[in-house]
Amino acid sequence: MAKREKGKSKVTVYPDWCKGCGICVEFCPVKVLELSDQGKAVVTHEEDCIRCGFCELHCPDFAIIVKDKEEGEGNDDPSDVHSKKTKGA
Numbered sequence: 001m002a003k004r005e006k007g008k009s010k011v012t013v014y015p016d017w018c019k020g021c022g023i024c025v026e027f028c029p030v031k032v033l034e035l036s037d038q039g040k041a042v043v044t045h046e047e048d049c050i051r052c053g054f055c056e057l058h059c060p061d062f063a064i065i066v067k068d069k070e071e072g073e074g075n076d077d078p079s080d081v082h083s084k085k086t087k088g089a
Helices: 023-027 054-058 078-086
Strands: 009-013 033-035 042-043 064-068
Touching: 009 042, 023 033, 023 054, 054 064
Parallel strands: none
Antiparallel strands: 009 064, 033 042
């Protein structure tokens, strides 16, 4: 996988879907995510994201989306994003 430039990624965590297991925090090699006082994953250092996708891939609840900032803001509805992934779009 090609290494991407830091600061070019948008990391979104959907707190309603996050159960606070911490898997994403443990898998992130550059510590972009932390667990909040409420026990949910939060993005704390998005500028360090290398877009490896480990957090998104390992999240058992599909609560994390990582994309290029250049992709635009678009629709951040998690059900829409994941339905596009399953359709191959």
